[in-house]
Amino acid sequence: MNATSCNHAKEADRFTADQPRVQWHDQALWFVRAKRDTAAHAVEEWEQLRETASQIKRHTLARLPEYLEQFEENALRLGAQVHWARDADEHNRIVLRILQQHGVHKLVKSKSMLTEECHLNPFLEQHGVEVVDTDLGERIVQLRSQPPSHIVLPAIHIKKEEVGQLFHQCLGTEPGATDPKYLTEAARGHLREKFLEAQAGLSGVNFAVAETGGVIVCTNEGNADLGTSLPRLHIACVGIEKIVPRAADLAVFLRLLARSATGQPITSYTSHFHGPISGGELHIVLVDNGRSRIRADRQFWESLKCIRCGACLNTCPVYRRSGGYSYQHTIPGPIGSVLGPLKDAKKNYSLPYACSLCGSCTDICPVKVPLHHQLLTWRGEIVRRGLLPWRKWLEMKAVSWVLRNRRRYQWSGKLARWAVRWMPRWMLYNRLNDWGKSRELPEFPRKSFRELYRNRNGRNQ
Amino acid sequence: MAETSRDTILQSLRAARLESVELPELDPSWSQFADPKARFAQVLESVGGRCLSATDLPDANRQLAQLPEFQQARLIGSTVAGVDRVNFDVMGVSDPHELEPLDFFVAPGQFAVAENGAVWVSDAQVPHRALWFIVQHLALIVPADQIVHNLHQAYQRLRFDHAEFGLLIAGPSKTADIEQSLVIGAHGPRSLTVILL
Amino acid sequence: MQVGLFIPCYIDQLFPDVGMATVEVLEKLGVQVDFPIEQTCCGQPMANTGCIEDTRPLAERFLAIFRDYPYVVCPSGSCVSMVRHHYEAYLAGRPGFEELKRKTMELCEFLVQVLGVERIDARFPHRVGLHNSCHGHRELRLGAASELVIRPYNKVRKLLESVDGIQLTELDRPDECCGFGGTFAVNEQAVSTLMGMDRLQDHQQAGSEVITAADMSCLMHLDGLIRRNGKPLRVMHVAQIFAGRPLPGSPQATSLAK
Incomplete structure (x- = not known):
């Protein structure tokens, strides 16, 4: 078992060895948690919103096939093209085919945990496509050849001194520069060029609306938006659980999403894509990659309600002190520890144990995924499947x-x-x-x- | 091939029946404000934007003229008729890449949301979608009587029945990806001014 | 009123005074306490490891031992939560189980909800920091979790506030986990230790002399760190404060020991 499995405690040792860094990491994330608290407490009906959001998700997941068909029909009517991918491999091949059909060899990309999950970047690079992640945090980890360590704050584990050094090497900034403003400005200049050169833009999707056929993307930087408004080709990759029935439902989720994620009342840009840009094409790739299996799982289907706000990571006392990489899974933290074993229980058997069962994640989740209960349920499954180390x-x-x-x-x-x-x-x-x-x-x-x-x-x- | 995957996915979803719950009713009376205009201005400022009130277009022009970003702008475009100092014809541009040098852009916003400081804009108001993002500084002129309390009311107003790009803009482009330090001006506009007219 | 006293195994074996203090607090309020000697452990260590089949017999024993008491009172939020929220998997549908869930209560909860206690007759003139143990706090809802947007309340704190001479300290993070988490403390020793040290730091900056909680397990972990690192802090279970125990190491405590 040990040859193919990862042990969170062992992986965490690498991070916890540097205690000042752990403290810094903990405080950076606690700062985000505190901002979330202030934002949430300013909304009187917060708990009603959470319950409403949870019910919308339950309803939608129950009728997912109908809503997917409705979404497809409306998206097609608006002139988008809709593709279906059963797994990561098919998703990657669909994206590559679209790019090749348009002769694209320079692609700008905005944040998408789905494409991380599918390992799209290395696949496209193997096939001669230059892929530039345009979210600042994602660009930083891309230049370091690392995956994101957090689903909303990809470079939260990296210090400004390290960014300064990286940008000095890669972007030619002044040696020793550490001012975030200066470094961000340098990245802006560097990425402006990439935006202007790009032949296509690829984005993730926060919500797909069944009744309108539109996809909604939320960013603060405006990178998804700039990246899809200069080129004529936009590929939007959507996990099938991202569907909401009505446009009106967006109000509920948008009110919860940014407040939960960063404590903002809403992200700077909330873009609603209905149909392609004039004279261009919009390709929407609907991806299953294990989601239909999770949906059918009587114990864990609720994990599909997740809207990827990252609040459970920020609040998790273990995540804050062990860092995203200790989970060795695309999505770290409490939600990742539920999803990880669903992907591969043998490899990720230790993740449900990387938790003190404090329950903070369950109370903070804006869509009421019973996270710590699911982690406890997983432990029972791990034992039932004989994956617990025999000594324990x-x-x-x-x-x-x-x-x-x-x-x-x-x-x-x-x-x-x-x-x-x-x-x-x-x-x-x-x-x-x-x-x-x-x-x-x-x-x-x-x-x-x-x-x-x-x-x-x-x-x- | 794509057809088969579609069928496989839908079939496997149909094979597993989940207990359904009713789609909940939404309550548009959530989060109401005594003074929506003041609330909008306050939230917009808190997210790095600037909110001005103008009595009429000449007044808006006077206030624009006092903004340092507007004063320093070399190339100014607008899709609001009657804005002073416009010297860049955004309507004449066929390739959005040519918009890159634009310093300042003034556009109409349809309505504002008091709860979160956002303004709704759409492609209908501009010749190129890229304008919202590529310009260095953005100003939106919004009718002062078009402020809704919250997002629920916002979506009651919106219809998505034809192909169109629309978005909520709440403040300038920003990032905090380096050590959680907030930096204004990530990829898009470095400043956002909303003028309530 | 008669109650069945449920003393968690680690309190029985390692912190007998917490059990005695619980008995004294209840008896002083006129409660007739009975300790059924057959009890051992609620099974939480096995359950939290996922060893469901090794937990089942313990849950069954628990029901058999306690089903006839009008109330079951326990000085541990975590063990009460085990009975109330996690026995479902083992005992659902068993006669007496629904009642058992309702009548098994954590000490503070029992004092406030059943006995209607508003003031504790005790004196404790010290600066005390309350550690809101997670299972009591977020599963039994002894207090309003900081994540939720609800009216603030805290049953444990309210009782502590009524103790004569006590000064409660204000923490930066009022309900962050201490990192005990049962077997988590040894499985994830490094992270668990960091979590505990951060709690101690918070209590020190807040000026606590004593850390108290409704769960001794968290305090056992924190005390282990305090003693290893020579921190100027002490731990006491809330029942010990309610029973009028002096601060360990204080002149009062020393003279009492003599």
Whole structure:
């Protein structure tokens, strides 16, 4: 099992080794969480909005095939072209075919976790297409040949000094420059050129409206918009769970999305694409890639309600201290720990355990995905499928055996308390004592509660 | 081939039946404001925009003339008739790439949203979609009586029955991708001024 | 009124005084406390590891032991949440299970909701920081979670505020997890430790002398870090404060020990 699986705790060690960086990472994300709190608390009907959003998603997922057909029909009527992809591979081939048909070898791209999931960039690059990620954070990680470490803030793990060095090497900025304003300006100049050269623009999609056939894209930088308004060809890649029934539903989701993500009342740009740009083409690629399977899963279908706001990452005390890469999955954090094992339970078996079950994610989720409950449910699945490391499994068997009998429990307790009191420190704090690596054990008392209680009552009677 | 995938996906979705719930009714009375105009101005400023009030177009021109971005602009375009100092004919441009040197652009906005400081604009108001994003500084002139309280009311006004690009603009282009430091002017306009007329 | 006292295994074995304090608090309020000796553990460690089949017999034992009490009271939000929210998988449909869920209560919850306690008759003249343990806070809803947009309330804090002489400190992050999380504390030792150290830092900057909580497990983890790192902090379960225990290490406590 260990050859093909990733262990979150081990991966986290790499990040936690640099404690000042962990603290900085934690505080940067907590700052975003605090902004979210202020924004959410300013909306009196926030909890009603969450419930409404959740119901819209439940309704839509139940009738997904009908809404997808309705969306397709309307999108076609408006002059868009609609493609369907069963999996990542088909998605990538569809995109490449469209690009090749138009002789495109320079593509600008805006943020899309779907294309990350499909590993579109390396595929297109292999086929001779230059792909430029235009979101500043995504461009930074692209220039470092890294994936995003967060779904909304792709470069949250990188310090400005590192961006300065990277831009000095790649964009020729002043050596030692660290001012975010200066560095952003340099990126603006660099990416302006890319926008002007691009022959096609590719974007992700936040929402696709069944009743209108339109796709909606939210950005702060305006990169998806500039990238699809200069070239005549726009490819929009949509996960099939992004459908909402009515345009009016957008109000509910847009009110929740940016507030949950960054604490803004709305993103700077909320673009509604209905049909292609005049004289151009709009290709919409509807992608399944495992979503229909998740939808059919009685335990985990609710994870498809996710609108990718990233709030559960920002609030997760584990994510903030272990970093996005420790999850070794396209989508990190609580939602990623639900989705990861759905993709590959064997590889991602440790993700549901990368969680203290604090429940903050469940309470912050704007569409009420019961995240920490799903993580707990996953643990049961991991054990049922025999994916838990045998040592842990055996430990639990033994503990359960002891606890099933009062006398076994009492004697084990007595023995342990006696042993710990008498054992020398070097023996107690041994290599296998993970608790004792950074913590003292509690002072083991001579008598248990039940002994004290019995003694007291004995005296009283 | 695309046909088969379509069928496969739809079939597999139909094979799994999920318990449906009713589509909830939406309540447009959520988030109402005593003074929507003041609220709009306040939120717009908080997201890095600027809100001005003008009595008429000459007044709007006077206020535009006082903006440093407008004063420094070399090339100015507009799709609002009667804006002063316009020297770039955006209507005459056939390739949107030629819009790159434009410094300042004035366009009409259809309505504003008090809740979040956004203005609705669409392709119907401009010859090129790129104008909203490629220009260095953007000003939107919005009728002062066209302010809705919230997004629910906004979508009650909007019809998406034909091919058209529309968007909500709330403030200038911005990013915080380097250490969460807010920087105004990522790829699009470095400033947004809304003039309520 | 008679209650069945549910003392979590780790309190029984490691923190007997928390159990005794619970008994004293309840008896002082006229409650007749009965501790059924057959109880061992609610099964949470197994359940949280996903070992459902190893949990089932413990859930069944629990129901058999406690089903006849009018109330089951426990000084741990986490273990109560186990019964109320997570036994469904093992006991759904069993006779007495629905009632068991309703009548199994965390100590503060029981004091406020059932006994209608508004003031605790105790004195504790110290600066106290409340750690809102997650399961009590977000599953039992003992307080309003900071994520939710609801009217603020906090049953544990309200009781603490009524203690004579107490000064409650204000934290930067009032309900962030301490990083205990059961087996999480050892499975993810590094992250768990960082989480705990951050909580301690928050309490120190807020001026807490004592960290208190309705869950001893969080406090066990925090205390382990306090003692390893020589931090000027102490931990006490809320029941110990309610029962009038002195601050550990204070002159009062020392003279009492003598």
